[in-house]
Amino acid sequence: MEQEGRKTATGLTRWQSGYINRMLSNPFYCGRIVYRxxxxxxxxxxxxxxxxxxxxxxxxxxxxxxxVSPEDFDRAQELRAKHRIGKRDKRGNHLLQACH
Known part of the structure; x- marks a missing residue:
């Protein structure tokens, strides 16, 4: 992103890993809008x-x-789900989210 000259949402030119993590967890960045x-x-x-x-x-x-391309986004979701550990509540949501 820095090599392409893209700026963060706050207008910074320096990208941090948290910015990338947020992009790979938000479907908006691969062209999808989620309602409801x-x-x-x-x-x-x-x-x-x-x-x-x-x-x-x-x-x-x-x-x-x-x-982010939709294919890369979907692959990132698969990898994130694979590396998640912890307990789930009755709806299937993670109570503890940690990566190894």
Whole structure:
């Protein structure tokens, strides 16, 4: 990214590993937009709840520039899942996330 002259979200020219990690965990950077990350189960209360598979998420191909190819992004997700260890809650979410 530095060799291509790309700047970070905050406008810096120096890239750190955390920036790359964030890019490889956010589908927006491979051209996908995700809707319904949160939902409101009770319209009277209007309290948002994070969607862990309770409601179907909607994935849409965006028209913005892709910084990561979809193939590289999918492969990164496979590798990240393979290296995750720890306990899961009843929804299958990791309680402890550590890499070895």
């Amino acid at each position: 990350k949160q939902y409101v189960p009770d319209y009277l209360v209007q309290k948002k709840i994070n969607n862990y598979g309770d409601v179907e998420k909607v994935y849409v191909e965006g028209t913005h520039e892709k910084l």
